[in-house]
Amino acid sequence: MTLLDSAVWGGKFYSEGWQDSPTEQPVTEPATGDRLGTVGLASAEDVNRAAARAAEAQRAWAATSPQQRAAVLRRAGELFTEHAAEIEDWLVREAGSVRSKAGFEAGLAIGECFECAGLPTHPQGEVLTSEESRWSLARRRPAGVVSVIAPFNFPLILGLRSVAPALALGNAVLLKPDPRTAVSGGVVIARIFEEAGLPAGVLHLLPGDGSVGRAVVEAPEVRVISFTGSTPVGRAIGEQAGRLLKRAHLELGGNNALVVLPGADVAKAASAGAFGSYLHQGQICMTTGRHIVHESLVEEYTAALAAKAEA
Template identity: 90%
Template structure:
């Protein structure tokens, strides 16, 4: 039996063991439309029952010695290595990943588990000064039950980066992956932790639709909600969590800028820009969605970028050696094309691409834009590189910040000039002489403005802050004297 044998998970969901689901849906390969299996869907009632069971199991898990919790995380990391080829195949076929992106994602998953294996023994508080004759402490305790709602684009890592630290710190987890990637974003995580020895009842896999999402937010046992997805849905979850006095960690959209400074190496800059815009078909929250190029380099940069775009093959990554795989579904594919054609109709020039190819979209370059055009204003979530010129650092800073999002910015060229520009712009992440797509398990990750509620993932400090509560504890040698 392989790790992901469908005999284990087919038509089932995980909640204190694999349970037969009353609802199911096909697992579909976006490149071909072929059926890869059938995943079980949870109902809202299933989710409510899972929350109650998770709260019960969590109390025992929180009291489990740190070394035992750490061992589960280490074993999970080893399992990602042992079953890397099988998991990569699912990421290629179900999520439309090209092979190199799938391998990168599995490597990140392994690193996430190894990094989180250190959390159980990380310092869990601090000693405080006190005006009284007592010891005073602030200690961190598990939040309790954490709901994780994850997207389709990097389905494995964007679920695991909340699941792994939450479990390591003594919580139980309800995981609701995007139904379009319920295997690579859900079953994989569930099976890895099952094989790693995680006790039953601590991780519940609950694929489902809107009512299931509402249930995993509203269940009274849930104290923290970790959501990665669109800004529209994130606002709704944030509003609901706020009304229920729950913490919501929201990692949302982005329309990220790459600034090319005067004097930059154009060919290297265009290579960075192409990678930032076209990796995983542009379906990444960190994708380079806006290229802001100094006017002295604008024409050359646009031409080199267009040549690179034209050279990138599009197709089925499971059967061909391609640079771009399919867009996740037909609805999103048509949306990408509509934004491009609407921008061209408004006066933009198509320098490369702009075509649907089967289930994919050609790498596209748009020039001659103005900041009010759809391809500049909107998060496209497709392989489209809009290019605009600038003349002064002030104009570059204005173009970067004239956007509702604030997730990631890359600045290419002279380091001193880049540093000065970085101080003027508002973004959760800034990469000098790199493009906008970057992530490491130990580094803080998050955006500002409509991109979310700040850095809530990566590194011990962010993870401890996200998935624990602070408790004040005082200790006296004897019962205190009181005036009553």
């Protein structure tokens, strides 16, 4: 059986094992319209149950030794390496990635896990200054339950980059992927950590619509929200987190410029501009949305950029 055999996850979400859902959503290949499977959708009630269970499981997970948590992260990195080809196929078919972008993203996932495996054994405190002749110490503790809301464009790494460090440092995670990429941005991560030996209840995969998104923000057990997505939704999440006195980490839309000055190598600049604008069809927050070119180079740059686009 492969890592992503749909017999395991088809029609299910992940919360202390794979749970049947009364509501399913087809997984569709955008390029062809082919149906790749179905995922189970969670409800707001499912989120509330998962958050309560995550809070319980988190205490035991945080109490495990740093070496044990590091071992789970290392094993996750090994599994990402072993199953890279299968994961890349899903990134191509479900997320619409070109093969090179899929390989790049899968490679980032491998590195993320191995890098985060070092976090549990890092120093997690410091000695503070004191006016008196006494010790004054500060210690970092796990936040508790972290909600991760991930986007569709780089679904694997933009979810994993929040999930992996949160787990490494002793937190539990509620992961809500974009419904369009629930497998490559959700099932992949859940299956990897399931096989890596992460205890039940520490990671929950909860695909769903906006009501599920609101629930993973508002659940009382959740202390931190990590959101990557649009500016309007991020603004709403930030406002709600503020009202609830929760920490919010927001990566939102961008308006990025490439500046071409006199003396630039126009061919190289146009190549960089085309890459920046057209990588993954421009569907990334770091895309080059503006080309600011010195007037003396405008015609030459425009022609070179058009040639790259047509190539």
